[in-house]
Structure formats: structure tokens, C-alpha cells
Amino acid sequence: MKFAERFLSHKFKGNGLKYEICVCIVTGRIVWIHGPSRAGEHDITVARQAIVSFMDDNEMAVADSGYGGELLSIKTPDFMHFRSADEYGAAAVARARHETMNKRLKSKQVLTKPFRHSLQFHSSCFRAVAVIEELNIENGHPLFDVEYCDEGRKR
């Protein structure tokens, strides 16, 4: 992919693309893929573009602090979002498990090395990697379990 200023990420000091992955807390399976967006796009901006609108009233997501600002849809590591310390701790474990998913995806070198093909093909490569990892999870190599007891929204 040729250098373009719009893809510049100050975090990585180079070009990059951002994808959004959602993992079900109960089953540990991938349930949502969204992207690509430019790497400099804010996490919550990407979430507002799609997943926040797609979630039903009885659905919520647990995400890191970059997703602050959508109190009715996303719980961030802020104690005011949780009714108990137990749920707060369980959400931290769920977020940690998601990092293991990120690690599995990034172990595929096509997502790590400088990409030498078109932007459209990067999207295909990412989705192919996600499909492969999802099948790995389904067929005997799951992520670790999370015991999460949802206690609803704190209003």
C-alpha cells in the first residue's frame, strides 16, 4: 500500500489501518468485524459509525477506555459503569481475553509486515485471517473462559 497522509498513524509513526473486532463474552467467538478505517480514526468514532447503532437495547459491550462516551452501549473500565466489584473484575478479564484474540490475529504476518498489495485486498486478508481464527476457536483451540455475570446498567 502506497504511503498516503490520510492513513498516517502518529501512534505507529507510519501508515496503518484499523479494524474493529467484537468477541462474545459468553462463547468467546468473533461476532463482529468492521473496517478498515484509517489508523488515526478514534476508537469511539469507529464504534459510533456502526456497532453502537447495530446493538439492540438489551445489548452492551465491554471495551477499553478509548470507547468512553457511549454510556448506554459500552462499558469502559470506569467503576461508575458497574454495579459491583465482581462485575468490574470480570470485565477486566474479558478485556484481557480480547487481547489474546488480538495476539492471535497479529500472529499472521500479513497483518504485521508492511502490506504490498491493494487496500481492498487488505480487507480480504483481514477477513480471511478472522475466519481462520474463528474456525480454530470452534475446533478445539478456544480462548480461555470468562465467568461474567451482568448486573445491568448503572444509572
Next chain:
Amino acid sequence: MTREAMNPQDMIAAAKGIVNVGSGKGTVFNRRWMSAFGAYPDVCCILWNKVKPHSTMPNGVEPKHLLWGLIFLNVYNTEENLAQRVGDVDEKTFRKWSHLFVDAISYLECEVVNSDFSNIMFSTSFPHNHHHSHL
């Protein structure tokens, strides 16, 4: 090549010449296999059976071409190096089949990545019927 459902032993046989499969089992085999392809042999078979290459791809498709797509994703070396590794084929041949399979696997997203939460809703006992997922 038979058009019946693939089994892991067929896939391991197709990988000979790409990786040192040895006895075809054990931790050393798993390490070598995963290092090259990033998906276990049974997962490779599932991919092959879901893609249905004999009805969706040009004539001459073989299981090794699926492995070319996987090695492309997992190793992502230059085409020259990968084409040599998979059996000293032409770079254009490697590109043709590996890109075809990458695209075909990506199209499985709708089938494999299930965003339907309703099954979860009824198979678990969430208080307040809240479904949580993490980003």
C-alpha cells in the same frame, strides 16, 4: 483429485514438499504446521469443504493451493521466496491460487462469523437479558 469431502490426512499429504510433516502427529508436527499455515489440518479441511473449490474455482485446483493461500497469510514473505518454498512454482502461478483462496476464505465471513445474538440469548441465563460482548 476426488471431489469428496476432504479429511486431515489428505491435507497433510498435500503439505508434503512445503513443510517437513514427519510422522504427521505430535508437538513437533503441530509446531511446524502452525508455523507454516496458522490453521490446524482439521481446520484446513473445514475451509476446503466450505469453499467448495471444485465448483467455485478454475479447473486444476488442488488442496495444496489452499495451503498456498494459508502460507501467504501466515508467512507473507515475498512472492519469489514463497513460490520457491511451495514447490518452486512460478510467482504468477503462486499469486493466482493464493489470492483466489484468500478471497474465497474472506467470503466465508458471513457464514462463520455469526453476529446473530439470539441463539446466545436463549441458551444462557443472563440477568436482565443483557448480551455483552467486548471490543
